[in-house]
Amino acid sequence: MIERLAIIGVGLIGGSLARALRAAGAVREVVGCGRALPNLEKARAFGVIDRFTQDPAEAVRNADLVFVAVPLGAMRGVFDAIREHLQPETVITDGGSVKGSVVLDASAAFGALPPRLVPGHPIAGTEHSGVEASFAELYRNRRVILTPLPDTDPDALARVQTMWETCGAEVTLMSVAHHDEVLAATSHLPHMLAFGLVDALARMRENDEIFRYAAGGFRDFTRIASSNPVMWRDICLANREALSAMLARFGVEMTDLAESIRRADGDHLLEIFARAKAARDRSIEQSH
Amino acid sequence: MIERLAIIGVGLIGGSLARALRAAGAVREVVGCGRALPNLEKARAFGVIDRFTQDPAEAVRNADLVFVAVPLGAMRGVFDAIREHLQPETVITDGGSVKGSVVLDASAAFGALPPRLVPGHPIAGTEHSGVEASFAELYRNRRVILTPLPDTDPDALARVQTMWETCGAEVTLMSVAHHDEVLAATSHLPHMLAFGLVDALARMRENDEIFRYAAGGFRDFTRIASSNPVMWRDICLANREALSAMLARFGVEMTDLAESIRRADGDHLLEIFARAKAARDRSIEQSH
Ligand SMILES: NC(=O)c1ccc[n+]([C@@H]2O[C@H](COP(=O)([O-])OP(=O)(O)OC[C@H]3O[C@@H](n4cnc5c(N)ncnc54)[C@H](OP(=O)(O)O)[C@@H]3O)[C@@H](O)[C@H]2O)c1
Ligand SMILES: NC(=O)c1ccc[n+]([C@@H]2O[C@H](COP(=O)([O-])OP(=O)(O)OC[C@H]3O[C@@H](n4cnc5c(N)ncnc54)[C@H](OP(=O)(O)O)[C@@H]3O)[C@@H](O)[C@H]2O)c1
Numbered sequence: 118m119i120e121r122l123a124i125i126g127v128g129l130i131g132g133s134l135a136r137a138l139r140a141a142g143a144v145r146e147v148v149g150c151g152r153a154l155p156n157l158e159k160a161r162a163f164g165v166i167d168r169f170t171q172d173p174a175e176a177v178r179n180a181d182l183v184f185v186a187v188p189l190g191a192m193r194g195v196f197d198a199i200r201e202h203l204q205p206e207t208v209i210t211d212g213g214s215v216k217g218s219v220v221l222d223a224s225a226a227f228g229a230l231p232p233r234l235v236p237g238h239p240i241a242g243t244e245h246s247g248v249e250a251s252f253a254e255l256y257r258n259r260r261v262i263l264t265p266l267p268d269t270d271p272d273a274l275a276r277v278q279t280m281w282e283t284c285g286a287e288v289t290l291m292s293v294a295h296h297d298e299v300l301a302a303t304s305h306l307p308h309m310l311a312f313g314l315v316d317a318l319a320r321m322r323e324n325d326e327i328f329r330y331a332a333g334g335f336r337d338f339t340r341i342a343s344s345n346p347v348m349w350r351d352i353c354l355a356n357r358e359a360l361s362a363m364l365a366r367f368g369v370e371m372t373d374l375a376e377s378i379r380r381a382d383g384d385h386l387l388e389i390f391a392r393a394k395a396a397r398d399r400s401i402e403q404s405h
Numbered sequence: 406m407i408e409r410l411a412i413i414g415v416g417l418i419g420g421s422l423a424r425a426l427r428a429a430g431a432v433r434e435v436v437g438c439g440r441a442l443p444n445l446e447k448a449r450a451f452g453v454i455d456r457f458t459q460d461p462a463e464a465v466r467n468a469d470l471v472f473v474a475v476p477l478g479a480m481r482g483v484f485d486a487i488r489e490h491l492q493p494e495t496v497i498t499d500g501g502s503v504k505g506s507v508v509l510d511a512s513a514a515f516g517a518l519p520p521r522l523v524p525g526h527p528i529a530g531t532e533h534s535g536v537e538a539s540f541a542e543l544y545r546n547r548r549v550i551l552t553p554l555p556d557t558d559p560d561a562l563a564r565v566q567t568m569w570e571t572c573g574a575e576v577t578l579m580s581v582a583h584h585d586e587v588l589a590a591t592s593h594l595p596h597m598l599a600f601g602l603v604d605a606l607a608r609m610r611e612n613d614e615i616f617r618y619a620a621g622g623f624r625d626f627t628r629i630a631s632s633n634p635v636m637w638r639d640i641c642l643a644n645r646e647a648l649s650a651m652l653a654r655f656g657v658e659m660t661d662l663a664e665s666i667r668r669a670d671g672d673h674l675l676e677i678f679a680r681a682k683a684a685r686d687r688s689i690e691q692s693h
Contacts, residue, residue: 190671240618240620241620242620242622244622259620260618260620262618299611299614299615299618300618302606302609302615303606303615303616303618303619303620303623304619304620304622304623306602307602307622307623307626307627308622309659309662310598310602310626310659311626311681312662312677312678312681312682313655313658313659313662313677313681314594314595314598314655314658315681315682315684315685316658316677316680316681316684317654317655317657317658318590318591318684319680319681319683319684320658320680321590321654323587324684326587327587327590327591328591328684328687328688329688330528330548330550330587330588330591331591331592331688332528332529332530332547332548332591332592334530334532334592334595334596334628334629335591335592335595336689337625337626337628337629338595338598338599338625338626338628338629339595339685340622340625340626341622341625341626342681342682342685343682343685343686343689344678344682345682346675346678346679346682347675349674349678350671350674350675350678351671353665353666353671353674354666354669354671354674357666357667357669360666361663361666361667364659364662364663364666365663366605366609367601367602367605368656368659368663369605370601370602370604370605370608371597371598371601371652371656374597374600374601374652375649375652375653375656377641378641378642378645378648378649378652379645379649381642381645383478383638383639383641383642386637386638386641386642387634387635387638389600389601389604390600390632390634390637390638391634392604392607392608393599393600393601393603393604393607393630394600394603394630394631394632394633394634395607396603396604396606396607396612396616397603397627397630397631398631399616400616400617400619401624401631
């Protein structure tokens with residue numbers, strides 16, 4: 118049982134955690150924290166949180182668990198604000214999409230990485246934002262990656278792992294660097310392609326007409342381009358290196374593909390498409 | 406009422422047209438044609454067609470309407486095979502994803518473009534192939550683009566338009582070149598990105614692990630990479646010019662994006678992402 122859970126950033130990710138833990142009867146009191154009052158008032162009206170404050174220091178007072186779910190660019194400020202106000206036994210974890218930057222921000226704010234901070238990332242989400250987009254089932258049957266460091270307290274790690282499992286998630290441990298590379302490939306690069314495609318089309322003169330003839334495949338393909346721009350700016354800046362490497366790798370692939378089209382090399386195109394289809398069909402089977 | 410409809414290529418597109426017209430009671434007899442017997446036997450067993458032949462010339466005998474729905478690379482062969490066997494009043498149309506190549510193939514096969522040939526393209530589909538993937542509702546509330554030429558017979562055009570409207574589709578007329586440009590942007594380029602992304606990841610050493618951490622957004626984003634590789638090879642070859650131009654335009658966009666990440670230009674990234682999100686949200690609203 119979590120006696121007092123502080124959620125800093127009561128949006129899709131923070132709100133869904135609170136809802137899931139409440140639904141499981143695993144938390145006694147939830148304190149929400151954010152900047153804008155309307156979102157916090159909505160969160161209380163929905164029953165996602167019991168009370169709120171706009172002051173992170175106040176939010177973490179006597180909390181046994183703190184979950185930080187603000188955009189990555191706001192992590193450092195939150196850590197600075199709560200640093201002096203944690204109980205020695207308080208466990209801190211987060212939901213940020215990049216782990217290297219969170220570890221750096223926490224290390225800078227706290228002087229060194231606190232042993233009771235467990236960096237984490239739920240591999241779950243939608244293209245919507247804010248507490249009204251949150252729901253208790255978001256994490257059910259989804260993976261959560263935790264990236265403990267050598268000094269991470271095993272009890273803190275166990276508590277965070279149990280918290281996520283209570284929400285129906287499957288927890289995997291991974292190094293910080295490995296997490297950031299895997300996510301650059303499976304999430305950050307695809308978001309760049311979707312944003313880049315939609316922006317390229319939007320900038321064409323005939324863009325209204327183009328979007329009119331976009332069918333079902335296009336809608337699914339570009340869904341992630343409706344994601345929160347601030348959150349994605351922060352992810353790009355936070356995972357600059359791994360994402361740049363993936364963009365370069367993808368650039369090589371596309372140059373090869375474009376060259377094959379230009380020289381009408383049907384055999385090579387068929388080879389690329391067949392390999393991609395086989396890999397996707399296989400990966401979808403695995404995940405069912 | 407269509408007395409005898411010949412479907413050359415009884416797959417997703419051809420099979421769905423037959424099903425829709427049957428469901429609407431708009432066709433008396435459907436003759437199917439293809440190369441492989443099992444698919445044709447399945448089509449007859451499902452009631453999609455009444456009878457079949459492997460000979461296109463035989464299939465079009467006394468048909469009042471012929472629908473050609475084979476991969477683009479097979480269009481020329483079909484036109485050659487049926488050329489001498491059409492009634493003067495037979496209307497021909499097709500479902501090919503590129504219109505310039507179909508017009509060229511027909512012109513070459515027939516000596517000149519037959520006035521009763523109406524090039525067409527239903528903007529509807531899935532990533533599945535074959536008659537077992539077909540369904541009567543595929544075209545309902547979807548767009549169909551017809552690209553008549555100056556010499557196209559108005560009666561033939563009207564018959565084809567009525568046929569699609571009977572399936573619940575909304576018909577738009579467009580020039581061949583314009584169709585091929587719009588589709589390069591909204592369909593062909595997105596498929597290249599999906600195939601390219603999945604292939605790039607599949608070729609990484611850690612590819613098994615990477616696909617394991619791919620979440621819901623990735624699955625939607627890459628769905629179109631499960632499409633038929635032969636069909637897509639043919640589309641690339643058939644729409645080489647317009648697709649190459651779109652790939653180049655996308656390349657410029659991605660170079661700009663990658664550069665902004667490399668120099669940590671958060672303002673420019675935010676601008677790109679916000680413009681893309683606004684364009685997608687707007688286009689989705691329009692289409693509802
Ligand atoms: N969305 C996804 O698919 C997804 C998936 C996995 C992980 N994540 C990660 O989860 C985190 C939250 O994302 P989200 O999707 O939940 O975003 P969200 O719905 O926009 O929620 C973020 C919340 O943080 C608050 N916030 C922003 N800046 C703040 C600050 N300086 N101090 C305190 N609160 C602040 C916002 O409220 P105010 O504006 O009122 O302050 C908002 O309620 C991000 O780090 C993201 O990378 C997202
Ligand atoms: N799938 C989509 O999303 C979509 C959307 C709009 C338009 N289109 C276009 O529609 C056409 C058909 O696509 P589809 O998705 O229906 O493909 P499909 O499900 O694979 O069906 C194609 C059919 O054509 C037959 N075929 C192939 N080569 C042939 C040949 N040389 N002579 C006679 N029949 C032949 C195949 O049967 P056999 O192998 O037994 O001959 C198969 O039944 C393509 O031109 C495509 O560009 C597709």
